[in-house]
Amino acid sequence: MDNKQEAEIAPSNEAFQFRMGLNDNKAGMEGLDKEKINKIIMDATKGSRFYDNELKKDQQVNQRIEKMMQQKSQLTSQQIRKAQIQVDRLALALEKNRDLSRIIVHVDMDAFYAAVEMRDNPELKDKPMAVGSKSMLSTSNYLARRFGVRAAMPGFIAKKLCPALIIVPPNFDKYRAVSSEVREILAQYDPNFLPMSLDEAYLDFTDHLSERLSWTEDKRTFIIGAENSEENKPLSGKQEQVECTSPILFEDSPSFVADQNVSQPGQDTTEEIRRPSLEKAVVFGTSVEEAVKEMRFRIEQKTTLTASAGIAPNTMLAKVCSDKNKPNGQYRIANDRQAIKDFIKDLPIRKVPGIGKVTEKMLKALEVVTCTDLYQQRALLSLLFSETSWQNFVHISLGLGSTHVERDGERKSMSTERTFSEMSSAEEQYGLCQELCRDLSKDLQKEGLKGKTVTIKLKNVTFEVRTRALTVTSPVSTEEEIFAVAKEILKAEIDLASPEPLQLRLMGVRVSGFLNEEEKKHHQKSITSFLHSGKPGSSLSLGQSDKADPSALATGPQRQSFFNQKRAAREHMVQDKQALCSGFVSDDATKSDSEGKTETSVKENVHQRPEFTCPICFLKESGWDIATFNKHIDKCLSGSPASSELESPYKEGAVMVKTLGSDKEVQCEDIQYADVCTTKPTEDTRSLDAFNAFVINNTETTTVQHVELHINVDQCQQSIIATSLKNEYKMAPEPICAESVMECKVNLGNEEVALPSSTAPCEEQAFICPVCNLRQNTPDLTAFNRHVDVCLNKGIIQKLTEETVVINHPVPSSQHTGSIGRGSSSNNTKLRTKRPAATNQNPASKKSKPNSSKNTIDRFFK
DNA sequence: CGGATCGAC
């Protein structure tokens, strides 16, 4: 038993291995070496129930890896080659589209909580300390880190590593206060900066920098020791300025405080810096580095705390950079492709945000450790991981990331949970559950949220976690409402464990499935506020409103909402967009938030016009009373067309066809554009042209033989362009149209993707009608387009639902028949796959099947 | 929709 245990534990111990930080354990300093640290941790860990559970989790990961390796062993070189082409195509497109125009900064306060505590209590300054509780630490100072004391480590283990460790309970209010001081400074470099937590934020410095270029020197001059005057203003505004005659120009790498406390940020001589006698003016340059130094300088002046920063062309790289010269340092990757490549080359994947412990281990099993490995194995990875995952990998290995900082949308859930000493009595458990519901309901009501899904989370004394959820029809928010649901779930769990009591160490309650703005209005049956938020036109203003006021719930973050989609679709169909505004509130009404004013103006508006206009389908009706009108809107909102006059939004389609000769290199001339509008010509040719231009620029001379098809439906030009780059064969936003055309056109390389057998291989310079499959060897584009138009008009376009359109082909070609919308033929499934949102920062997740965890589930709570 | 898992702070 023992032997076997040892053998199994050995490889798993990696999970507990301590990772030495870059700046740890400098020679001559007090501390522990890595081996000692690991031994102490192991001794304190082994045999605990926590450890048992960790081992079990580790085993599960190992099983996933095993499955993955087995999958890998069954791959043929053929498959890999094919995948390689696909992946490379994505990589090529991404590379072409690389945006090097932005300068993103990630700021990160050094050991934030610990630093604040040390600042406010001089006794702590030269002692190892950490902030947290006996059971869990949230951060430690740099002295404590030499002993291996880290965030997310239980206090009792930290004490074993470092008996002298002082553990300070957290003061979140204080941290929040300091944080907002810091944020005031950040806002001056990017008013739209994105805070990730109290001590971290992303900024887009691009705009600041271009302005900064024209700034006079005094706007970039600051005084040391002036942090107490509400803000260290640029010199020009200062009256009591001191000896600005000899400004200190900053040198390159050592920062302003470097000479005073380079290795010991905790022990800095803040008194001296503060003392007025030391006041000096410093001038910062106009470069990025200087600007960021200036920002860090001001943070330190104001708070006596240091920050580190990373500067890069995108958020992912900036984040990695900010870690590079921490603490109290900064690092920049130039906006230059080669610089990025050099940086990425040996970067361990674990460093990149989104790659955690598990992903690291899985990739390690495939001998992927650095970003270079990640790139080299891209084809393999695309076959072993989910689409979102491998595409994320490709992004990472190319050093790509989000190039803009955007605030998150509305919250999706709210929860509270508590850990406690073992609890077995059902009575107690119900009581606790109610208490949690009470707390949660308070929080929910603070934000005015109601949700339809209640989830409870239970953790065993053996650390097994299980969650149980229930979705109810009417949204809940009060303690009673939530508890009514939570109680049911809890009861079911208690009953399930039956004679045995539940032995819990944690319980949590979560509410999700919030009503969105529309649904809220809907629920209130308040048509006035509905109209208020539904003013057309606001979504056309190029996202300005978003940035300007992210807190404006009424109009702001609802970009992707059902309502806006409908509205946008409708707007696009109407030639004169101005016309839409008639009958709605005027601009200033939506703009100002003075409630009474807008309310009345809306009411008047509705009152004075006996004619109602549905804000969703824009149907006008004069005979309605408000009740009928509301009913109509309800119907419209629920997704079914409330009016038969509602036109199909799928009026336009445009197909881009590239016809390539076999094994011939593609030249720009080979690319033909066919506009196959169904019933109406495409309205927005400008963006279509942009799209074509892109494709043409993008083909270069690849040897890949393929046909691309892009369907352009309703208003989504932009997003289609963006997403089509991600994956060529999934780009059609309207699967029906895409498939029906694809089937006769697609010819993806010689041995590649299976095609309908009747499709003859394309010949060079030949046009094939996407509808009737007719081949025309005379390359007359206009004639061809005319033919396609005619052909399409013969086809009957039927609107089945809001989302599906079926084209009945006049040509009885076998592969065209059948309803393509629902279940359809095998190899086309990809075409129908709905794309994920085109976000860059996706945490990786795996495709490999979940381990049959039946066993563990059955044994849960035993 | 429900449940599990990952990842970040």
Place this chain on the structure above:
DNA sequence: CTATGTCGATCCG
């Protein structure tokens, strides 16, 4: 004695 709390995303069934 003693291993957090909260949130979003993703994947699978």
